[in-house]
Amino acid sequence: MSSSPYANSAPTNALVTPLLTDLYQITMAYAYWKVGRHTEEATFDLFFRKNPFKGEFTVFAGLEEVLFFVNAFKFTKSDVDYIRDVLPPSTEPGFFDWLLSLDCSNVKIYALKEGTIAFPRIPVLRIEGHLGITQLLETGLLNLLNYASLVATNATRFIKAAGKDKILFEFGLRRAQGPDGGISASRYSYMAGFHGTSNVLAGKLFGIPIKGTHAHAFVQAHRSLDDVKQTMLDGVDFKALTLKYRAKMQAENTNDGELAAFISYALAFPQAFLALVDTYETLSSGIPNFLAVALALHELGYKPNGIRLDSGDLAYLSKEARRQFTEAANTFGIPEFAKLTIVASNDINEAVLNSLNEQGHEIDSFGIGTHLVTCQAQPALGMVYKLVEISGQARIKLSQEPSKVTIPGRKQAFRLVGANGSPILDLMMRCEEPNPSPNHRLLCRHAFDEMVRAYVTPSKVIPLHHLVWDGKNGGIQMTLPSMQEIRQYVANQIHVMRSDVMRPLNATPYKVSVSPDLYEFMHQLWAEEFPVRELN
Numbered sequence: 001m002s003s004s005p006y007a008n009s010a011p012t013n014a015l016v017t018p019l020l021t022d023l024y025q026i027t028m029a030y031a032y033w034k035v036g037r038h039t040e041e042a043t044f045d046l047f048f049r050k051n052p053f054k055g056e057f058t059v060f061a062g063l064e065e066v067l068f069f070v071n072a073f074k075f076t077k078s079d080v081d082y083i084r085d086v087l088p089p090s091t092e093p094g095f096f097d098w099l100l101s102l103d104c105s106n107v108k109i110y111a112l113k114e115g116t117i118a119f120p121r122i123p124v125l126r127i128e129g130h131l132g133i134t135q136l137l138e139t140g141l142l143n144l145l146n147y148a149s150l151v152a153t154n155a156t157r158f159i160k161a162a163g164k165d166k167i168l169f170e171f172g173l174r175r176a177q178g179p180d181g182g183i184s185a186s187r188y189s190y191m192a193g194f195h196g197t198s199n200v201l202a203g204k205l206f207g208i209p210i211k212g213t214h215a216h217a218f219v220q221a222h223r224s225l226d227d228v229k230q231t232m233l234d235g236v237d238f239k240a241l242t243l244k245y246r247a248k249m250q251a252e253n254t255n256d257g258e259l260a261a262f263i264s265y266a267l268a269f270p271q272a273f274l275a276l277v278d279t280y281e282t283l284s285s286g287i288p289n290f291l292a293v294a295l296a297l298h299e300l301g302y303k304p305n306g307i308r309l310d311s312g313d314l315a316y317l318s319k320e321a322r323r324q325f326t327e328a329a330n331t332f333g334i335p336e337f338a339k340l341t342i343v344a345s346n347d348i349n350e351a352v353l354n355s356l357n358e359q360g361h362e363i364d365s366f367g368i369g370t371h372l373v374t375c376q377a378q379p380a381l382g383m384v385y386k387l388v389e390i391s392g393q394a395r396i397k398l399s400q401e402p403s404k405v406t407i408p409g410r411k412q413a414f415r416l417v418g419a420n421g422s423p424i425l426d427l428m429m430r431c432e433e434p435n436p437s438p439n440h441r442l443l444c445r446h447a448f449d450e451m452v453r454a455y456v457t458p459s460k461v462i463p464l465h466h467l468v469w470d471g472k473n474g475g476i477q478m479t480l481p482s483m484q485e486i487r488q489y490v491a492n493q494i495h496v497m498r499s500d501v502m503r504p505l506n507a508t509p510y511k512v513s514v515s516p517d518l519y520e521f522m523h524q525l526w527a528e529e530f531p532v533r534e535l536n
């Protein structure tokens, strides 16, 4: 394994260790070990049954962290000492020696590429290896993938709702579910297409552009114009210049403390001046104060950036702001002032974005926190981990509800693409079956509904599962894509997916099918395992 460039790669979050698991994984592992079954070959599928947010797609995210988790998977002596303490005294000592020796060298993982638009029941991961270790991986894998995929999906929905050419920043760290929730939200929303984050650590760790404005506290901290202690910019008295423009605009009644704050901020960042204008009164104070400073900056050759609105009717205020900008552009003969940036924030969710679009607005950019990072619309994605084969024998999990029946055996999946370049459906097949090839007609069946089936002649066949981890053969089996590559991959797929599948409300379900061979195989096993009742 030492030849891999990822030989020493470990999860970003140091809490992600073999002990970050549920107790039952360890008790099951002991029970397997005790009867010598821990080295039997097992296959697990990791998948979800339902797309989140009442939508019909999911963005698969978190794979890189999964690979680092698997790569670094090793119980420490102190982990094992702890497990020894909490398991019953009758636990045989050999189990602890086995735990100490355990790693993922006997494991293989097949996965969707990170960023793949994924659909229910298609395994996002297929995990193969000894039963003991593959069982022990369950909780960690689910933990790393569930939230990552949920928040990435959420982010794509916000981007869609904001509309074309809007710039979206993730501002949620302060409201996130702890440090990992915050970091993951920044990372995976950028992966899904956000343009940046306010989260500085996420910027450092993942190369995400970091962005920010300033807070209300900064405005409140300035009580009067006297709070600007140093007023010179490029040898000019900047405060006096700003006051000259305020007078020219006949806006002398604006809040002086607010103006002082804007002057201070402009002195600190003359090249990137953006002001939060809603602390006192947006239209009669915040925006005129901003414009006075912006005009002074312009006179000195700087290009002011714009404003942020953080309360009130964002549609109305943005239009009024644009009107004042345009008026200033005309009055002072500076056409580019009409295009000053308007950022909006304040509890923005998909519904607010849709409503703003309906009303018409002049917002260029959104700062989105709480609803994005907490996934308030749906706080969890129900990915599951199910055993599908043991010692070469396929296993099935039955349920009263057909959609919860697992699809047994080792399977691979393909995306069948139509002549127009848009995916038609995903097809699951048994691994033993030959891969489908382009321009050959295939029968594709619904997994549970006998009458639902269709012939498909794909123009292109995209294999969805790739060997990403082979513990016996160097570990990580790929050059991990960069964040930019994954972002581009997400964008490309969104572009080619049918729009009725991607629409936010009442979308058309994308078809996930099984081959006739897999259908027969599954239903035969179902019949074998399901007892025939005696009715008297």
Ligand SMILES: Nc1ncnc2c1ncn2[C@@H]1O[C@H](COP(=O)(O)OP(=O)(O)OP(=O)(O)O)[C@@H](O)[C@H]1O
Binding pocket: 310, 311, 312, 313, 314, 315, 316, 345, 346, 347, 348, 349, 352, 355, 356, 359
């Ligand atoms: N034009 C609009 N259409 C639809 N929703 C809007 C519009 N403008 C703002 N919103 C949303 O309405 C909500 C307003 O929140 P809230 O009632 O807390 O008002 P506020 O402006 O923050 O008030 P306050 O100034 O008292 O803090 C936010 O979720 C905001 O995103």
Ligand SMILES: O=P(O)(O)OC[C@H]1O[C@H](OP(=O)(O)OP(=O)(O)O)[C@H](O)[C@@H]1O
Binding pocket: 171, 172, 174, 175, 214, 215, 216, 217, 310, 345, 346, 347, 348, 367, 368, 369, 370, 371
């Ligand atoms: O509303 P969200 O979508 O969660 O976006 C983040 C919010 O966090 C900030 O508010 P906060 O009141 O914490 O600080 P502020 O003084 O900078 O407004 C910011 O002004 C946004 O309103």
Ligand SMILES: O=C(O)c1cccnc1
Binding pocket: 171, 172, 198, 211, 212, 213, 214, 215, 308, 345, 367, 369
């Ligand atoms: O930079 C901002 O404006 C910002 C950052 C985090 C949260 N709210 C606002």
Ligand SMILES: [Mg+2]
Binding pocket: 310, 346
């Ligand atoms: Mg706020």
